Amino acid sequence: MASTYIDMETLKFLLHKVHDLESVLKNDRFEDHDKESLDMFLDSVKEFSDRELFPYFKEMDETPAHHKDGTVIVHKQVDVMMKKGGEMGLIAAPFDYEAGGLQIPFMVHTAATYIQDAANNHLPGYAGLTQGAAELIVHFANKELNDAYVPNMLSGQWGGTMCLTEPQAGSSLSDIVTKATPTDDGHYKLNGQKIFISGGDYQYVENVVHLVLARIEGAPAGTKGISLFVVPKHRIKENGDLEFNDVTTVADFQKMGQKGYCTTHLGFGDADDCKGWLVGEANQGLKYMFMMMNGARIGVGRGAAAIAMAAYQASLQYANERPQGRKLQSSGKKNPEEGQSLIIEHPDVRRMLLLQKSIAEGSISLILLASRYQDILESSKDEEEKKKAKLLLEILIPMVKTFPSEAGAQSVNTGLQVLGGYGFCEDFILQQYYRDIRIFSIYEGTTGIQSQDLLGRKVPMENGKALQLLSSEIMETIGKASNHNDLAPYAKKLGGKLKLAQEVIGSLMQYAQKGNYERYLADANLFMEFLSHITISWLWLDMATHAKVSLVSGDKTHSEEFYESKIHAMKFYFKYELTKTTSLAETLMDSETLTVKTDQEVFI
Template sequence: MADYVDMKTLKFLLKEVYDANKLTKYDKFKEYDVESFEMLLDSTKSFSDKFLKPFYKEMDTNPAHYKNGKIIVHPSVEKVMRNAGENGSIGSIFSYDDGGMQLPLLIHQANGFIAGAANNGAIGYPGLTSGAAHLIVTFGNDELKKRFTPKMISGDWGGTMCLTEPQAGSSLSDIITSAKKLSDGSYSIKGDKIFISGGDHDYCDNFVHLVLARIDGAPKGTKGISLFAVPKNNIDENHNVTDSNNVTTIGDFQKLGEKGFCTTHLAFGEKGVCKGWLVGTENKGLSHMFQMMNSARIDVGMKGASLSTAAYLSSLEYAKERPQGRRISSSGNKNIESDQVNIIEHPDVRRMLLFQECISQGSLALLLQCSLYYDLSKVESDEKKEKYHDLLEILTPIAKTYPAEKGLESISNGLQVLGGYGFCTDYDLEQYYRDIRIMSIYEGTTGIQSLDLMGRKIIMKNGESFKFLINEFKETIEKASTYEELKPYANTFKNYSKDLSDTIMELIQIAIKGDHERYISDATIFMEYMSNVVIAWQWLKISACAKEKIINGADDHLTSFYEKKIHAMKFYFKYELTRNKGIKEILLHPDSLTIPNKEKKIFI
């Protein structure tokens, strides 16, 4: 059976491309070193081998479901939650004072990549618990922290985020869940929330739901939304569970993929008073929640990278072992008497495999880059903190979207490599294909991410933040240009990055002239356009590092590994980056064909 993760590539990216060890020079991470980082990665791989991967298909064929008022999930969820608590991974990036491991996000996300490639559904339970606890740690008062977070970090209690309502999906300004202040300082929460991932099951003693609701008399729209911590069950002064807090599980949504990760409908206050406690400041709930959502978006992107990686490795193994057909000679003939070759010998199959490699590893690289920026934004000087924070802000929509959208395409190619077998449940490819489909919907759809990128991020601070990214591009171009083999690709990337800047300026002129709807109408197309440049940047950076290692005397085995990275970069530049020529033409085309035009009575 194929391995589900390429540990060699992961460690190469961490140690050599992003130099994870440099983080240990900062006081926050001084307790760690390269060896401890590697030990954590190997430990995660060992656990994933034993307790995650073996149940991946089983959790799909025996999905989470609603029965007699409860959500039934696979028994392995209990082991996952307990282990996540015992090994500290739920609170791994929290400070020591808050009960965490004070681990760099870079290493935390690398661990998540390994576990997600083994079983992307199972890791959702501790992952959301971590995000919910982090919100309370960041914005909650000391009493709330003491009441809720210790048992969340230990894995005894679960955590969720509750945003969506039946009438309010992406449009959070329309939520109607209410919060009425009570005499003891808590709030009575009443309303329904749907699509709540990990919302209920028997393997946690309690759940702490982070709920967006509107306090009586609050302003309309997003400026009147507050955030509340709402436990499923009440707790006493010793933090032990007592009676119900009237959070009712109405049902579970049966889904195309991620079937082992329950998705619930919760009713708050339907059967009596449901108490919640304000987290942070009144009417600032959405801005507080976005901390968790931005973190969750990186998590979703990493799930996409995990799934596309596992699919790539599975189809690669199949291609190496499956004999079918014969090579065509340079003269165009086949020798029917010769033995069949394994399908990896066929150029079209190799194209699909190289595409998978480029998408999966390019996605992983970008997500690790974002994680590094997050860490640096917490430990650097104030001026540099702003730079790294802004870089993370600009790249987060891409880091969430690209691994989801292109990851789906990548897995589709992997399924195609297997032919008819790819469509069958004998292999994991069809499950990977179903599981990744939700990633472009989770935590803000592709459309929402694209609007955020084009409508807010690239023009943030009058474009000064975007200049930080251009400067990062320039650093990579300069390094790659020092190697003769890479110089043409550095020049190519320089031209495409300039095209990106020029195209943005042309598009902004449309908005300046007052046609904002046209400016934003092809935001999703722009997302693809900018993403292709960003991933090309990552591949050029990887190649420059690989070339440096070769020149510095890598042995034959490592040289082959590094040459493979350079070959993948060349493939990406030829087959993916060149697509931007056509995409640019679409973006700058004068016809606005997707904007409703009632005067011409053209309706869809």
């Protein structure tokens, strides 16, 4: 197993220099925090991850979570994650003081969880789902529900989940049928089933608090009739004791990856004794859930970015240790009497490692940028700044969730190739990263759903305002990069790609204007890839510009080699990845329609 899993130097460079955490700290909400204290927090998370997460990563894959006697048995480190993580404030970190939180910036919380994800992506989800469920209660539930559930959730004594998906509905939430029947006692009786519930049941917490989407009898059809309920596995009696609430674990799902992170099938009300408490107003459940969805999708992208980084670190270590073959001489031949070369000396291996590096580091830069916008939304008192951050966050979120998941899988796959035959063997960790990352393009809305959201909702949003703001941000970076002779050609190239994006959108928009939305969205996945390459290239140009400024000014907090490596990775991404937008644009603007269903049968 590799000896390292993360690059803390790059993480702090992105936090402090590129995405300017210090400007976020100027908001009153974060007045108790400074750079030094937050760096200490991140260092403590790294130490915790080194000790309690990373050493158990392979073991958790080899001893999967499993259903037994009506519950799910998970690895003992889940207990450590919840209890010690609770003590360290890892669950409570971004919450307000009034809720029992540490009130740290979401950027820092994201960075801290990224460290944990990179160390062992099977563990942080238990705490993360608990945090998400508690967040829904804090934001939308009454004081009684807050007092009853949130303290034990933030401490890690109780777990939490979000229950959306049903067997017959899948991603189509308008088709859920879990029923909520009102009673005269102020609660509802729940009846139904939910599937793919991460962290749905395990032996190391006293209770699991489920946030359940259900339909009150007589509610409108579709998504307008969905309400949100707090449904604990064990309800609280008047004397404070817990009693079973008729929430049963029907089964678990045995998966190809993330085997230590349990995924359950839950039944509610099999004995007609499941009580739930309405969160907020009736028929507003989906609205409440999706108000939290940006954070959930940032979390998915963050997890994928972390796996891509850990896989890159493992590939890099292997390439620096593995001797094989010999370098070509100027004659074009190899000298068999020479000693073997380390594989990192071979150009093709270096190409693969640079691909991994550029995807992994570009992904976490994207995640931290989205987290920064989230912080501005929650803490700024400048309404114009908040409005701008909201629109930028909205257009980025589909890419935040998708690019690290899809490109990250490509990156880990490339890492397998770096290891050659050993990459396919269980003795080396790359095969586990490859299996683990595959789910991330499915979590919280598949790539297809995210792509339709990007092209169908976010691009036209407010007459294209969000896209205009993103273009302005990119142009600002292009302007700064153009001041440096060696970066100017790349700035010019990115400017050309922005113009190409306008052509592509104009070509596609003609279908929407004619009401042919199926054709407009038919190639949304390709548009996602197209715009993601432009966005990640922007972030790489931004990183390279910050690196260049440090080199020129002499204001260096890292080594010269560190800054040069960022500029080199930017150049690599522009040459090998940004150029793919040309072929993607050609496909997107091609008028031939081949995937929209017609009367002609093509699958024969």
